[in-house]
Amino acid sequence: MKSSLRFAHGRLYQISILILERIVSCGVIFALLTTTKLLFCFQLSAWEVKSGRLISSWARSVSPGFVWPEYPRPQFQRNNWLNLNGLWDYTITESYQVSIPSNYDGKILVPFCIESALSGVMESLLPQKTLWYHRKFNIPKEWKDKRVLLNFGAADWECTVYVNGRHLGKHQGGYDSFVFDITDALRPANPQEIVVSVKDPTDSSWQLRGKQSLRPAGCNYTACSGIWQTVWLEAVNDSFLTDIKIDPRVPDSSVFITVNARIVPEPMMVEITVFSNSIPIVFQTNIIGKELSKPVLDNLVEFFKAKLTWQSCKFYLKIENPRLWNVDDPFLYDLRLVLKNNRGEILDEVFSYFGMREIKLGQDAHGRARAYLNGKLLIIPGALDQGYWPDGIYTAPTDEALRFDIEAAKRLGLVAVRKHVKVEPQRWYYWADKLGLLVFQDMPSGNEGDPKTDLPRSHEAAVQCMHEKVTLVQQLYNHPSIICWIIFNEGWGQHDTLRYVDVFRTLDPSRLIDEASGFPWHGGGDVADHHGGLAPAEVNRIGITSEDGGWGLACPQNQWSDKPWTYRTYDPQTGNEIDGLKLNKIALLTDDSKRWFTRKMVMLFKSLWENSDKIGMTGVFYCQLVDVENECNGLLSYDRKIWKVDPDPIYKSARNDFKGNTLWLFPKSQSDISNWKYTTNQPSGNWISKDYDDSMWALGAAPFGAGLNGVKTEWHSSNIWLRVKFYLNEKPSNKPMLLIFHDEDVEVFINCILAFKEKGFLTGWDYVDISGEAAASLNTGTNSIAVHCSQSAGAQFIDVSLVSLIDQKTNVVDQIYRRNDPINQFINYTNALPFSYCEGQTDVRKELRDPCIIREGGTYYLVFTMWPFRGRDEKYMNTANNGSSPGIAIYSTTNFLDWRFERWLVKSSELPDDCPYKHRFWAPEIHKIHGKYFLIFTADNWLKKEYNPAGSWGSAGYAFVGVSDSILGPYTNITYINGAACDTSLFEDIDGKTYAIIPRYNIDIQEIDLSNINKKEVKLLGKPKTVVFATNRDAGIEADADYLEGPWLERINGKYWLFYAATHRNENYQDWLGYWTCAAVADSVLGPYKKIAGVKLFMGGHASVFKSLNGGDWFCFRNESKGPDHGLLCIQSFYVDAFSKIIFPGSD
Known part of the structure; x- marks a missing residue:
């Protein structure tokens, strides 16, 4: 049947049920869905989420009959597929047992790791144990005479696969996808059986594992063992497409595409169509198998009797007036690829997409290295994203949950996330591509090398880890959202650093390369990556701070355990920051602490924009987007139900919205004379009243303070009271705000109404909202501002201006x-x-x-x-x-x-x-x-x-x-x-x-x-x-x-x-x-x-x-x-x- 043309960038959902067949012997329902020809298998056996420490709201949408139904590989998408997610049999045996078990302990829900609540098991897999999976399935009649491919999105770590008792092979690696051709192992009649065994040393060996640990604590978290991404079957002909490589070329408005296929030994035709908003704009054909001349075929087929050959062809496609992909307009072009034989018959059809974007390193007018996206200077406010879930560990409960984290980052105004020592399922990158979020992609870390000597710990470790990292780059290559590869982090398993830089540069010259996040640097790559503090640009390397902040607040009803921790936290007594790690303290989330946390984030990104101009700093990544287990420095709680900050002021700061949009209602002291009446003695009466008699108060110019630069009027006592009257020609039509720098506690009244109150201190000027009542009180004519600032120790400072922000004609x-x-x-x-x-x-x-x-x-x-x-x-x-x-x-x-x-x-x-x-x-x-x-x-x-x-x-x-x-x-x-x-x-x-x-x-x-x-x-x-x-x-x-x-x-x-x-x-x-x-x-x-x-x-x-x-x-x-x-x-x-x-x- 000829498949219908449709594009959804991987949103190929089930359309209409053609066959509904219940196979009683194996308790499975099959549904063949015609338009996409998707087959979804699910079991009717009993299952329930284990009572985990914390469950997200998306867990309610998970059921054995409908778990991760989305096509898992949006950039290489076929219509004929069978989803094997759902309930499998499982058992755990000693690692020395190599024979397939005859009995199983119970049911496990794939694709959730065995340690997770959503798996229905929630048990650890120890290094001396083996986890076995088993299930039955039926091959549809429509797949007769087809080759059948068994795909695994990922399984951690050593995975051995059997079909109908036949050993198909072994795969090592916890993050890359892999596939087996199971055609020759299939029985003539259904049902068929799959058995998978998994061994996982986790942190008892050198393998790449990220932050997984058998003893989770601090910055190490629960392990992920076994199948943790979608498992599916695909039906293909003897000749089929295997993969594609997409290279957008923005300067000449073109895209270069390499198509690979495994075909019977004869030249064939590949057709490519590019679509813009579902309208075909480019069509091109090319021969695959050009090298198969008659002498080659005589040797390969006639003499050697070969049945298949791997072949490749290339396309150079011109895109007229391309719509460039960026974070604010993440436009994606659709692709349709068709493989035809020399009789014009369609043998394979694959759908994909790409974004026209270019990331380049250049130098600014000061000779500093800067990053440019599509030729425009790129400043990167971002966050660390570790990709953990309380109920699924490594696997999000649903596709909607997976998307949520990216939407949350967008809502905060973030331009990028650093995906930290974990690689996500392909659908996560699809959502980053579609919604517009840049990705700095870490390679998973292990213990394969000695960072002090830059040597591998063993030949086996070096070969395996290099193979995994190269494979991951190849599998993620086509995603426009990824703009930087981070090879190592803080020396974890680091070895052969500059050799890795050369390998990555050869694999992918189109992206930035970060040799080592934090330390140790060897001078390679494009990024000088700091952990904490400022990150000045070098001549040939951009400066970023890829981990900063670490402020934390506790949410007792929405956290992993009763022992949360954080690096830095809020002191409710003083309103200031304290060392949470050293003092073993973490403040509760309250209105006051939420305002404090929000202010910290605002200042972090405000500092980025200031230092971009001063020292050429390119980016800063807050640590982190979401709480992970006991580490509670996230902007959201671990279950994603609680925002611990107000995202709106952070959005403005991250996007530098205030720059050039300020209407001064009361003068800025840095550039204008801002005179106030002030006193350091407790005033009597209603001193905040507009009509209060302040004739006996002194007159001084702001800012007031001591011990800091910029002070115009000295102030050394514990308290100061300020008053000023000012005239407005008209009521502000835009939202009024304060531009304030206070050290320490401050209260601000406008027209006798409390406008703003905050404990603690700032380290610079910041825009803050005022109360709605105070804003409404501003009128044509005379208005008043009254300020009280108190000081307990250290430097002191107070400066207040009233502004109105003028929205530009943006979205x-x-x-x-x-x-x-x-x-x-x-x-x-x-x-x-x-x-x-x-x-x-x-x-x-x-x-x-x-x-x-x-x-x-x-x-x-x-x-x-x-x-x-x-x-x-x-x-x-x-x-x-x-x-x-x-x-x-x-x-x-x-x-x-x-x-x-x-x-x-x-x-x-x-x-x-x-x-x-x-x-x-x-x-x-x-x-x-x-x-x-x-x-x-x-x-x-x-x-x-x-x-x-x-x-x-x-x-x-x-x-x-x-x-x-x-x-x-x-x-x-x-x-x-x-x-x-x-x-x-x-x-x-x-x-x-x-x-x-x-x-x-x-x-x-x-x-x-x-x-x-x-x-x-x-x-x-x-x-x-x-x-x-x-x-x-x-x-x-x-x-x-x-x-x-x-x-x-x-x-x-x-x-x-x-x-x-x-x-x-x-x-x-x-x-x-x-x-x-x-x-x-x-x-x-x-x-x-x-x-x-x-x-x-x-x-x-x-x-x-x-x-x-x-x-x-x-x-x-x-x-x-x-x-x-x-x-x-x-x-x-x-x-x-x-x-x-x-x-x-x-x-x-």
């Missing part, structure tokens, strides 16, 4: 996300849309309705209802005048300020009079499903009784859907969905099934088949399931019985969130007050759904959900807070916490 969505606007401060940009809603009509009631936003890369696309107003005036409903809808248009923006009209997707004036969807359209939505774009909308026709039986306003609309390969259309084969109703929406679940969300005026969900839309055949499958019932009330929300509209289904944190619009009436049930958006939640797509009691999200109907570039969830809706006839386009950020509560940042 407004991300700016708002960082600003944490409260729920009642809706952001509307309707006025920026350059169009008249209804073709020349000037009626003020013509408003945008039912908005839907979909993002592709860095561009946001908007469709919406365009019709006059919510009313029943026949004048406007008559199709003879301009009151009819002009159609469906699509607009785009990259910043939510500047909008561009793209095209009409449906235009009424161009449709024939008998078109069933002419004249009036509403509720348009665009959904990307199975790699294609589907436009769904509601329409009716005032002239056709079969489509509008009532013939008047208010009659039921009909759902229509069309398809396109591009988000901008054209959308073809538009057809009526028989059985659907107005405001119908679409949703693709993680298993590939597609559902229609239908308001019939309760809300139903029903599976829908879109596979034959090109034949104008769209079918609803099975029976509808009513999931939300309208509430018949006398008044209030959902006042109209059986009248719910505008549904939107979204999967968030493993749950299904159904948002819908409900009518709102007053107490007399007479006046219609518009719509409210409400919510219901379920654990599965078909429910049961539970309405979120008392939740009225906002005044406005038909909300849709989209994700911003930084990964945040956003509502897009029509805000009716000014009345139903005065709606505006609004967007509002939100997230769902661990208790399934919708949180609007900045609100209560």
